Amino acid sequence: xxxxxxxxxxxxxxxxxxxxxxxxxxxxxxxxxxxxxxxxxxxxxxxxxxxxxxxxxxxxxxxxxxxxxxxxxxxxxxxxxxxxxxxxxxxxxxxxxxxxxxxxxxxxxxxxxxxxxxxxxxxxxxxxxxxxxxxxxxxxxxxxxxxxxxxxxxxxxxxxxxxxxxxxxxxxxxxxxxxxxxxxxxxxxxxxxxxxxxxxxxxxxxxxxxxxxxxxxxxxxxxxxxxxxxxxxxxxxxxxxxxxxxxxxxxxxxxxxxxxxxxxxxxxxxxxxxxxxxxxxxxxxxxxxxxxxxxxxxxxxxxxxxxx
Amino acid sequence: xxxxxxxxxxxxxxxxxxxxxxxxxxxxxxxxxxxxxxxxxxxxxxxxxxxxxxxxxxxxxxxxxxxxxxxxxxxxxxxxxxxxxxxxxxxxxxxxxxxxxxxxxxxxxxxxxxxxxxxxxxxxxxxxxxxxxxxxxxxxxxxxxxxxxxxxxxxxxxxxxxxxxxxxxxxxxxxxxxxxxxxxxxxxxxxxxxxxxxxxxxxxxxxxxxxxxxxxxxxxxxxxxxxxxxxxxxxxxxxxxxxxxxxx
Ligand SMILES: Nc1ncnc2c1ncn2[C@@H]1O[C@H](COP(=O)(O)OP(=O)(O)OP(=O)(O)O)[C@@H](O)[C@H]1O
Ligand SMILES: [Mg+2]
Numbered sequence: 397x398x399x400x401x402x403x404x405x406x407x408x409x410x411x412x413x414x415x416x417x418x419x420x421x422x423x424x425x426x427x428x429x430x431x432x433x434x435x436x437x438x439x440x441x442x443x444x445x446x447x448x449x450x451x452x453x454x455x456x457x458x459x460x461x462x463x464x465x466x467x468x469x470x471x472x473x474x475x476x477x478x479x480x481x482x483x484x485x486x487x488x489x490x491x492x493x494x495x496x497x498x499x500x501x502x503x504x505x506x507x508x509x510x511x512x513x514x515x516x517x518x519x520x521x522x523x524x525x526x527x528x529x530x531x532x533x534x535x536x537x538x539x540x541x542x543x544x545x546x547x548x549x550x551x552x553x554x555x556x557x558x559x560x561x562x563x564x565x566x567x568x569x570x571x572x573x574x575x576x577x578x579x580x581x582x583x584x585x586x587x588x589x590x591x592x593x594x595x596x597x598x599x600x601x602x603x604x605x606x607x608x609x610x611x612x613x614x615x616x617x618x619x620x621x622x623x624x625x626x627x628x629x630x631x632x633x634x635x636x637x638x639x640x641x642x643x644x645x646x647x648x649x650x651x652x653x654x655x656x657x658x659x660x661x662x663x664x665x666x667x668x669x670x671x672x673x674x675x676x677x678x679x680x681x682x683x684x685x686x687x688x689x690x691x692x693x694x695x696x697x698x699x700x701x702x703x704x
Numbered sequence: 705x706x707x708x709x710x711x712x713x714x715x716x717x718x719x720x721x722x723x724x725x726x727x728x729x730x731x732x733x734x735x736x737x738x739x740x741x742x743x744x745x746x747x748x749x750x751x752x753x754x755x756x757x758x759x760x761x762x763x764x765x766x767x768x769x770x771x772x773x774x775x776x777x778x779x780x781x782x783x784x785x786x787x788x789x790x791x792x793x794x795x796x797x798x799x800x801x802x803x804x805x806x807x808x809x810x811x812x813x814x815x816x817x818x819x820x821x822x823x824x825x826x827x828x829x830x831x832x833x834x835x836x837x838x839x840x841x842x843x844x845x846x847x848x849x850x851x852x853x854x855x856x857x858x859x860x861x862x863x864x865x866x867x868x869x870x871x872x873x874x875x876x877x878x879x880x881x882x883x884x885x886x887x888x889x890x891x892x893x894x895x896x897x898x899x900x901x902x903x904x905x906x907x908x909x910x911x912x913x914x915x916x917x918x919x920x921x922x923x924x925x926x927x928x929x930x931x932x933x934x935x936x937x938x939x940x941x942x943x944x945x946x947x948x949x950x951x952x
Contacts, residue, residue: 593792593851597807612792
């Protein structure tokens with residue numbers, strides 16, 4: 397499609413090697429700040445002695461603890477019975493608390509976000525298309541949007557008890573609001589010239605909606621989904637802790653507080669951060685680069701990289 | 705010659721809460737089949753309004769427009785080229801040109817063939833699979849022209865289609881427009897601010913004056929094509945139109 401891809405210029409081996417090295421170094425650049433922070437952490441933690449050391453573990457201690465958390469049940473089982481089957485290996489791994497916490501968060505969050513995305517899109521489209529639903533939802537959403545979704549936790553707990561359902565309701569609700577708002581704005585603000593162009597070719601209303609309004613508002617819809625996901629993430633993690641459920645990364649973090657298990661908390665926090673990063677990479681970036689960025693409706697994320 | 709469009713005693717009043725604008729008054733115009741009509745006049749004299757009424761975007765306050773003797777319906781076939789950039793960014797050049805054919809349920813293969821044919825007409829067949837944002841401004845307007853023509857509309861309405869382009873590109877597209885018009889024999893209504901463009905393109909030039917918007921005079925252009933914009937006769941006509949626009 398693109399003509400900008402010029403045929404590769406033949407290069408000498410040296411140049412190629414150099415290019416490879418610089419590009420690898422270039423790609424690893426986002427990691428440097430973490431290395432710096434970890435180094436500072438390590439030096440500071442090494443100053444701590446005795447009981448203080450337990451509260452401020454070194455980086456290697458955290459890494460070791462992470463390894464221990466993941467493999468402890470497996471190794472204990474292996475000590476009892478050295479010839480476990482392959483399936484038993486996996487089974488035992490899954491008994492490790494940190495993995496259980498992770499898995500619980502890992503399905504609840506995308507599930508809640510998915511519900512929010514579907515309902516939010518439907519409501520947003522209804523608001524954008526029908527004046528009645530617009531005047532119905534706009535005041536509601538405007539009042540609800542500024543309330544941090546976590547504040548609903550006690551009420552939802554009382555209504556629906558402690559458990560997955562509570563976390564899911566709060567997470568989905570938190571992320572539904574910005575998605576509905578964004579879809580509504582997107583549908584309302586589609587460039588009127590596109591609609592006129594379609595009208596001039598005698599497209600009917602339904603066709604215009606399908607072929608012009610939807611693709612035309614995709615940039616807004618996607619950015620709404622992004623905000624929705626961030627909100628879901630925050631609310632979900634908070635609700636896990638406040639709703640008092642047993643399994644979930646932040647539930648685990650609050651548990652670990654009682655045992656002063658700093659290493660566990662750091663590992664869980666790291667996984668939380670990684671999660672958001674992976675969702676961004678596997679969900680939003682591929683969709684965006686295939687649609688709005690390809691169509692020139694949004695500046696490519698990569699373009700910013702190149703300017704730096 | 706057959707009368708294609710007949711406009712009689714057309715009036716347009718925009719009633720907005722803040723003010724009442726008398727945009728057009730007593731407009732009478734007969735347009736023949738296959739004619740190239742240019743509309744010129746100062747800003748605000750109702751050229752876009754007239755075009756929008758012909759396109760069915762704006763309601764008529766009083767008067768009639770008939771086409772082939774029948775009152776104008778909403779959904780007759782007309783191709784519109786807008787001054788703004790109006791291509792769909794999510795469709796390639798060819799998919800943009802295919803849009804009107806899709807609306808008319810033309811089967812896919814034929815759609816493809818016709819779209820390419822019109823892209824060839826505006827000399828963009830090599831760019832069929834480009835998205836608009838990868839095309840230059842002039843190329844985009846050429847795609848827009850191809851899109852407006854691909855479903856074979858009876859008339860073409862163009863509102864300052866090349867106004868935003870640089871002088872060289874504009875001249876090139878003017879020549880292309882004449883070329884396309886001569887090949888397809890469509891009826892074209894073309895709004896422009898540029899008097900040289902009007903004299904270069906039109907069979908007749910309709911001169912509007914404002915407050916309320918009305919026709920001052922209709923100037924016939926009998927110069928042979930291709931026209932030379934430095935010929936004395938060309939310049940004389942251009943000056944004449946210029947005088948008409950300003951002194952009223
Ligand atoms: N939708 C509208 N509502 C109210 N007034 C309008 C509307 N559209 C146009 N007008 C008014 O009608 C008059 C004619 O406008 P129109 O756009 O037809 O002029 P024009 O000849 O195309 O001007 P230009 O050369 O600047 O494009 C102007 O005074 C304008 O303010
Ligand atoms: Mg205008």
